[in-house]
Amino acid sequence: MRLGLIGLGRIGAFHARTLTALPEVEALVVTDAVPAAVEAVAAALPVETATSPEQLLASGVDGVVIAAATDAHAELLVAAVAAGVPAFCEKPVTRDPADAVAVDELARRRGVAVQIGYPRRFDAAFAAARDAVASGELGSVHTVRSTTLDPAPPPAGYLRTSGGIFRDCAVHDFDAVRFVTGEEVVEVYASGTARGGDPVFAEIGDVHTAATVLVLESGAQAVISNTRYNARGYDVRLEVHGTRDSVAAGLESRLPLRSTEPGTTFPGGTPHTFFMDRLADAFRRELAAFTDVVAGRIPSPCTIADAVAVGWIAEAATRSLAEHRPVTVAEVRDA
Numbered sequence: 001m002r003l004g005l006i007g008l009g010r011i012g013a014f015h016a017r018t019l020t021a022l023p024e025v026e027a028l029v030v031t032d033a034v035p036a037a038v039e040a041v042a043a044a045l046p047v048e049t050a051t052s053p054e055q056l057l058a059s060g061v062d063g064v065v066i067a068a069a070t071d072a073h074a075e076l077l078v079a080a081v082a083a084g085v086p087a088f089c090e091k092p093v094t095r096d097p098a099d100a101v102a103v104d105e106l107a108r109r110r111g112v113a114v115q116i117g118y119p120r121r122f123d124a125a126f127a128a129a130r131d132a133v134a135s136g137e138l139g140s141v142h143t144v145r146s147t148t149l150d151p152a153p154p155p156a157g158y159l160r161t162s163g164g165i166f167r168d169c170a171v172h173d174f175d176a177v178r179f180v181t182g183e184e185v186v187e188v189y190a191s192g193t194a195r196g197g198d199p200v201f202a203e204i205g206d207v208h209t210a211a212t213v214l215v216l217e218s219g220a221q222a223v224i225s226n227t228r229y230n231a232r233g234y235d236v237r238l239e240v241h242g243t244r245d246s247v248a249a250g251l252e253s254r255l256p257l258r259s260t261e262p263g264t265t266f267p268g269g270t271p272h273t274f275f276m277d278r279l280a281d282a283f284r285r286e287l288a289a290f291t292d293v294v295a296g297r298i299p300s301p302c303t304i305a306d307a308v309a310v311g312w313i314a315e316a317a318t319r320s321l322a323e324h325r326p327v328t329v330a331e332v333r334d335a
C-alpha cells in the first residue's frame with residue numbers, strides 16, 4: 001500500500017524508518033513544514049516527497065500518518081477525513097478534548113477510520129495484562145500502578161507547548177489504565193512539584209514530578225507516577241493487583257531500578273534510556289495495525305473517542321493539581 005507521513009520531527013522521523021521497513025508499505029510519501037526535515041529523511045530512506053500536506057493527500061495515498069506538532073493535528077485530520085483517507089494521528093488529537101469530539105463526529109459521518117497513537121496498547125506485556133484482567137484470573141481488580149519516568153526533560157520549547165505533564169506524559173498511563181482494566185475513570189486527585197528542576201517548569205506552571213490517584217468506576221484505585229528526572233533510565237511499568245493474583249508489565253531485565261536486596265542481581269540488564277528504545281516493538285506493531293486498518297481488516301484499535309476519554313482525565317488532573325482537590329471527570333467533561 002501507499003502511505004503518507006506528515007511531520008518529520010522526533011517521532012515522525014522514527015515512524016518513517018518503521019513504516020519503510022513494513023513489508024506491506026510499498027511506497028511512503030513524506031512532508032514537513034520545514035524543508036530541511038524532508039531533505040534529511042529523503043537522504044536516509046527510500047521515500048517520495050511532497051511540498052505540502054495538501055499535495056501529499058492528493059497524491060493517491062491509501063492512508064496517512066500524522067506526526068506533526070500537536071497544534072496541527074486537528075486541521076490535518078480534518079483534511080485527511082475530507083479526502084476520505086484513513087488516518088493515524090499521534091496523541092493528543094487536540095489540546096482541548098472538546099475540539100476532538102467535533103473531529104470524531106466528522107470522521108464518523110464520513111465513515112473514515114482514525115487511529116490515535118497510544119503505543120502501550122501494542123506492547124506484548126501490556127496486552128497480556130489486559131488479557132489477564134479480562135479472563136478473570138486476577139479476581140476482582142482493586143489496585144493498578146502505572147509508571148512513566150523519563151530520564152531527562154524534553155527541550156524547553158517542547159515543554160512550553162506540551163500542555164503540561166498530565167496532557168503530555170501521564171496520558172500514556174491514563175490510556176494504559178483504561179486499556180488494561182476496560183474501566184472508565186470517574187475521579188482524579190493529582191499532586192506535583194516543580195521544585196529543584198529546570199526553572200522552565202515553574203515559569204510555565206508545569207511540574208516535573210507528579211503523583212495521581214484515579215478512582216475507577218468499580219471503585220478500584222489506580223496510582224500513577226511520573227517524573228522528567230529519572231537518571232537511571234526510562235521506566236515504563238504497569239502492575240495490576242486483584243483478589244486472586246497480581247501481574248506486572250515492564251518487570252524485565254532492562255528495567256532501570258537497582259535492587260537493594262542482598263544477593264539480588266535482578267534487573268541486571270542495561271537500563272532503557274529512551275522511549276523509542278523501550279517501546280520500539282510496540283511502535284512497530286502499532287503502525288502494522290494501522291496498515292490493517294487501512295486495508296479494512298480491523299476497526300481502529302484506538303479511536304478518537306478513546307483519546308477524548310483520556311483527554312478528560314488529563315483535564316481533571318490538571319485542575320486537581322491547580323486547585324488542590326479531587327476533581328470528577330464529569331466536572332470537566334460536562335461543564
Ligand SMILES: NC(=O)c1ccc[n+]([C@@H]2O[C@H](COP(=O)([O-])OP(=O)(O)OC[C@H]3O[C@@H](n4cnc5c(N)ncnc54)[C@H](O)[C@@H]3O)[C@@H](O)[C@H]2O)c1
Pocket residue numbers: 006007008009010011012031032033034037053067068069070072090091092117118119
Ligand atoms: N505516542 C508517543 O509516544 C509520542 C511520543 C512523542 C511525541 N508524540 C506526539 O507526536 C507529535 C510530534 O512530536 P515530536 O516530539 O516529533 O515533535 P517535534 O517538534 O520534534 O516535530 C514536529 C514536526 O512537525 C512539523 N510540523 C508542524 N506543523 C506542521 C504542519 N502543519 N505540516 C507539516 N509538518 C508540520 C514540524 O516542522 C516538526 O518537524 C506531538 O503531537 C507529540 O505529542 C507522541
